[in-house]
Amino acid sequence: MPSTSFLSTTIPYVNAYPHLGHALEYVQSDAYVRHMRRSGVDTFFVSGSDENSLKNVLAAERLGITTRELVDTNVQRFTHLLELLDVDLSYFIRTSVDPDHIDGATEFWRRMESAGDIYAKEYEGLYCVGCEQFYAESELVDGLCPEHHTRPELVREQNYFFRLSRYQDRILAAIENGELSIVPASRANEVISFVRSGLADISISRSRRRARDWGITVPGDPEQVMYVWIDALTNYTNALGWSRDDERFRRYWTEATRRVHVVGKGVIRFHAVYWPAMLMSAGLPIPTDIVVHGYITLSGQKISKSLGNVIDPTELVQQFGTDAVRYFLLADFSPFGDGDFSEERLISRYNGDLANGLGNLVSRVASMMNRYRGGVVPAAGPVGDPERELVDQLRSSSRAMAEAMERYDHREAAARVWDLVRRTNAYVDERAPWHLAKAAGENEESAALLDTTLHHLAGTIQQLATMIAPFLPGASERIAQAWGIDRGAADPTVAGDPAAAGLPDLTGRRIEKPPTLFPRIEV
């Protein structure tokens, strides 16, 4: 039986349009999942929408529609973006409508309660509606919320609290002994120092009145609803049907090799501290990996609606194409740090790597195969140093790519694949098949060498098609079609056992010339 794993994106609030940051997280997660699946790991991939937020209520009020109408409409913008980006989800969970989520969040609460980790307490604090969180006096800037620059309101009510303090030592131990891996290491250090500084119990409910009657009811107390973050975090296990003991939960969570959450740097604490503590309380396995990405800036500025510099990823995909946007996000952006977006850079990457690099390589090889050998891959003739060098590069690129993806470094992985693209283009020029073809009439050596060259090129490109699949699923598929590869029958040795990757023998394979993969963008 193949090993199994779980991977999730975070679930965004749907009070506004998706932006480029959402696209980044979607594409990163999808690339990781495609790599894992191709490596033979049966991976369950979850995304969804966080709908039980007061922000949604307030956004709906501003628009004069019901909260239900707002979330039902907006969630489609996110699912649409996921489709446009060719994100291969197993399940999309909606926290305000999915019965598995509502039942699951409720049951999760009961579990934590029976563990003795939930208690009621009178609470008074300064609450920012925008952040949906309480602030200490000292955290405010001139008495205003540091995020929203609004005055928080003084709220006094009885809430339920979660005994987070009880889990301090266990969480610290889990991080330090590697049971819970936080990537990159600098983020793990931040979490460690935060946990070491002492964990206070956290408020996990709101009065129904303050929540505007929107949210998941606290079991046994109809006057309280769950704090949105508490129900939201349980989406990951709820998506697997945990509360009704679905087989999927056992297979993809309890018995999974890896349980991975891909998150933005702003929500580390929820995922690396609160959520593991909740799982410990409920007696469930904690995540194995928290992968933390940065934010996308535009000309160095944080993207925000007030600055008016929001980039609509939907428009970007419509303008440049799914693969172009995916490749740009994965090959040009650091997986962990912030990155700066510009259209010039996207076009430069596209023309350089995709059109002139990979696209032109496939085009010239397919063209020569058809021109010189009637579109049928010949058996290899004698093999020399250029061939050995090419196959060495194939092996090392394959191995380096897989290693980088295991570290969640998609940028490094793409760079190593493009080492092979460059080497292959150079190999074409070294052998110069057009010269061999001219001489082939008079001497058999040239004809045999031409066979060798075309044979090696066909095999290399087939492997390239497999290697690029996590980044460029569309192009991968189009090459596969032109190369007559069975769908889903990609050579598993390339990713599953990279060191063993070699040249497949495609002798006799019919190769078509595919339509231009990546037309140049003329500026």
Add this chain to the structure above:
RNA sequence: GGCGGUGUAGCUCAGUUGGCAGAGCAAGCGGCUCAUAAUCGCUGUGUCGCCGGUUCGAGUCCGGCCACCGCUACCA
């Protein structure tokens, strides 16, 4: 204030245990014509943030400083 990180070619970045500074892109020159005006080869440039120290030798180790960033604390 504390802890941590970053600072390397015009741009984006790589540089294991200290041993002559690297890649890609951009730029210049040359080659080729299979290919998407593509591709291949060659070429240059660096006070490795600054100052000092250890060492035969420091981008790398140590101390100090500057700039930017992250987490966190405190005072108002």
